[in-house]
Amino acid sequence: xxxxxxxxxxxxxxxxxxxxxxxxxxxxxxxxxxxxGKSHLAFALILAGRTGLIPETVLVGDDxxxxxxxxxxxxAAPVPVLAGLIEVRGAGLRRVPHVxxxxxxxxxDLASADGARLPRREDCRIAIGGVALARLxxxxxxxxxxxxxxxxxxxxxxxxS
Numbered sequence: 001x002x003x004x005x006x007x008x009x010x011x012x013x014x015x016x017x018x019x020x021x022x023x024x025x026x027x028x029x030x031x032x033x034x035x036x037g038k039s040h041l042a043f044a045l046i047l048a049g050r051t052g053l054i055p056e057t058v059l060v061g062d063d064x065x066x067x068x069x070x071x072x073x074x075x076a077a078p079v080p081v082l083a084g085l086i087e088v089r090g091a092g093l094r095r096v097p098h099v100x101x102x103x104x105x106x107x108x109d110l111a112s113a114d115g116a117r118l119p120r121r122e123d124c125r126i127a128i129g130g131v132a133l134a135r136l137x138x139x140x141x142x143x144x145x146x147x148x149x150x151x152x153x154x155x156x157x158x159x160x161s
Contacts, residue, residue: 014066014067014129015064015065015066015067015079016031016064016065016066016067017031017034017063017064018030018031018038018064018065018067018076019038019039019041019042019061019062019063019086020042020059020061020065020076020102020104021042021045021046021058021059021060021102022057022058022099022102023049023054023055023056023057023152024054024055024056024057025102025103026102026103026105026106026152027060027075027076027102027103027104027105027106028045028104028105028106028108028148028152029065029067029074029076029104029106029107029128030042030108030110031109031110032109032110032111032112033110033111036110036111037110038063038110039062039063039086039087039088039089040089041108041110041144041145041148042059042062042086043086043088044145045057045149046059046096048145048149053149053153054149054152054153055152058096058097058098058099059084059086059096059097059098059099060076060077060078060099060101060102061076061077061078061079061083061098062078062082062085062086062087063082063087064078064079064082065077065078065079066078066079067104067128067129068129069129069130069131072131073103073104073131074103074104074128074129074131075101075102075104076101076102076103076104077100077101078098078100083098084096084097084098104128104131104133105133106133106134106135106136106148106151106152107126107128107133107134107135107136108135108138108144108148109126109135109136109137109138110138110144111138111139112137112138112139119137123135123137124136124137134151136148136151
């Protein structure tokens with residue numbers, strides 16, 4: 001059984017090695033192994049929000065997050081010591097505007113073995129803490145920003161996944 005599915009009860013709360021941004025009202029949870037580009041993708045999405053490519057985007061948390069199930073929603077929040085900080089490769093930790101929490105609507109899995117040009121429908125859903133969510137498996141790090149922007153900027157992006 002996957003870690004994501006292990007605790008599916010009414011209450012779920014745990015700390016995860018991940019990043020999260022809020023795009024408009026949608027939380028985008030970014031997961032992957034160390035060095036996969038989680039912080040890079042989060043910062044790229046923040047910049048895309050500033051240019052108007054996608055709705056306003058703000059950091060929820062970088063590197064470590066608390067994920068908590070509230071009813072049928074999964075909420076992401078930063079660990080307090082890292083709130084408002086994001087790692088920018090070559091520049092170190094930088095302080096940016098942030099929000100205290102966001103409801104996760106999309107899970108992006110970087111360096112995913114099941115990332116494909118045309119992913120299978122079953123690879124585009126995941127349950128975390130018993131909450132069913134849209135999932136975007138990304139194999140090629142260089143393609144991550146474009147894939148996430150496409151998912152967020154197309155009408156069917158989150159509804160049909």
